[in-house]
Structures are given as structure tokens and as C-alpha cells.
Amino acid sequence: MNRISRRQFHLASLSAAAALATTRLTADDAPAEPIIDIHQHTNYWQRDTEQTIAHQRAMGVTQTILLPAGTDVERASTGGGKWNGLGGVGAGGNESVLVMARQHPKVYYHGANEVTDLPTARSEIAKYLEQGAIIIGEQKFAVECDSAESQLLYALAAEYKVPILLHFQHGTYNRGFERLHKMLEKFPQTNFIGHAQTWWANIDKNHTDQTVLYPKGKVTPGGLTDRYLADYPNMFADMSAGSGLNALLRDEEHTRGFLDRHQDKILYGSDCADAEGSGPKCQGAQTIAAIRKLSPSKAVERKILYENSKRLFAGKL
Secondary structure (H helix, E strand, C coil): CCCCCHHHHHHHHHHHHHHCCCCCCCCCCCCCCCCEEEEECCCHHHCCHHHHHHHHHHHCCCEEEECCCCCCEECHHHCCCEECCCCCCCCCCHHHHHHHHHHCCCCEEECECCCCCCCCHHHHHHHHHCCCCCCEEEECCCCECCCHHHHHHHHHHHHHCCCEEEECECCCECECHHHHHHHHHHCCCCCEEEECHHHHHCCCCCCCCCCCCCCCCCCCCCCHHHHHHHHCCCEEEECCHHHHHHHHHCCHHHHHHHHHHCCCCEECCCCCCCCCCCCCCCHHHHHHHHHHHHCCCHHHHHHHHHHHHHHHCCCCC
């Protein structure tokens, strides 16, 4: 008789749970040290629901916020092709994340999103905030970060008391990173979460070539990102994606100090598209490992992996 391992049995159980709409995941078997992932997507790079559930469990994540894409629109920058702000990878939209969150309450939560400069953006996002979305984003669209359309959404976030997550990528998404401070000052009741290449490149005071999106080497403290986190109580950092992992690993000595001085502002997110949830192919798992290795204390590690998100989403997670 062939015996299956406990892990194989667990993954088989997850497959059955994902296949049955009436089956719900619970946190009853949660690890002793829970992890909140604030940045994940449905249908990401064709990863299905079953794979997403197994991926999050393999990473040790106990609660996940699912961020939807926006409406497919025609944009000249894509050569006339369909574009929803997530690089054409087919991540699920508002309905997709809503359905998964409702099927697995207290384990999965959902955000609300829309292409920033569509006339219906505010009403579309508000529709899903009314249905329980706990964050606006991921805002990854070709606008200026201080555009009039963006400001409507910053005000909406304050109205509904939810954070807004912005993908900063020089020359492409949420342009004008150097002007973000004006928005932080204009909307003090809005909690902003920074993410992606330009956000993480600018931990370095000497990062002058903004076209370099994944800089390497030593970091000098005092970059724009460093200052935004230090100077504005409504600014937070999403540690996800390859850009976040690069920022952690490029200068480990700097990282320890950075995690220490911003220990109340950094949130764990994965934003990875693999199906493994562990090992060298899973950037999200690597980020968790780096946070555990480089946090100056166990208390700081727990803040980044769990407590900061629990506090920022107070009453919602």
C-alpha cells in the first residue's frame, strides 16, 4: 500500500476545497506565527484558484488581500492592444476577487480597482467598497500621481477609510514620484501604500538615474522613499515583487537599518505569479526569508509580516 505524505494529503484537500463552491477555508490550522499578504492577484499568469490557495498556504500566509486589475481598455502604449494596468497578464478583476473572498471569508479579502482616468473609475471602485473591499488598488495606470483623476481616488480612500496602493514606475505608472509629497500633505486622512520599482529604487539618496528600475550595490540612506516614510505618518511601504526583494538584498547592512527605522511602516506583500509557494522559484517566499534574516529583532519581523497590516486594516482583517 502506497502511503502519501502529510503535505500531499494537505494539497489534495486544498484541491477539493477549491473545486467545491460550498467549501470554505478556515484559519483553524493557522501557523503559530500568522502572516498577512497584502498584495496578491487572482488568475495571475493563468494560475487558477486551486493553485493560488496552495501557493499561499505553502508560503505560510494565513490572510491574503486580493488586488484586482482594472477594465480592459485600448491604450496607444500597447500598440492598440487590450490593457488593464497589470501588464497584460490576465489578473482577475473586481468580480473575481470578490467571489474568492466570499468563498473563503476571514482568509481571503478583496480590494477594489479601476483604470484611474476612466470617467467611471470613482463609481466603479465605490461599488465594490460598498461590498466590503478593504483597499483601493493596485493602482497601476499611466497617469501622473497628482492628476485630478488620482486625487478623486485619494479622497475616496479617505471617505471609506481604506488605504490606496500605488505602483510607481518611472515614465510609465503613477508618474511624478518626486511630487508625491504634495499628495501626502493634501490628503492627510488617506493612507498611501507605495510599491514597485521607482518606490524601492529611491531608498537610495544617490539614486539619480530614474530609468534604472532595479539598481544594485550599496545604499546611502536618505532617498525619497526613506524620507516619505520618515516624514509622513500616512505613508506605508509594500515589500512585494522583485523590486521589494531587490531592495532587501542589494545591501544587507543598509536593510537592517532601514527595517529598524521604518519598522512600523513596512507591510509584507508577495505579488508573485508562481505556483510553488516555496523555493527559489517563489519570490514571495524569498521575501519572507529575507525579512526573517535581516530584521534587527524578532519583534520587528513580526511587525512587518503581520502586526503592521493588522493595525493598518484595523477592524477589517
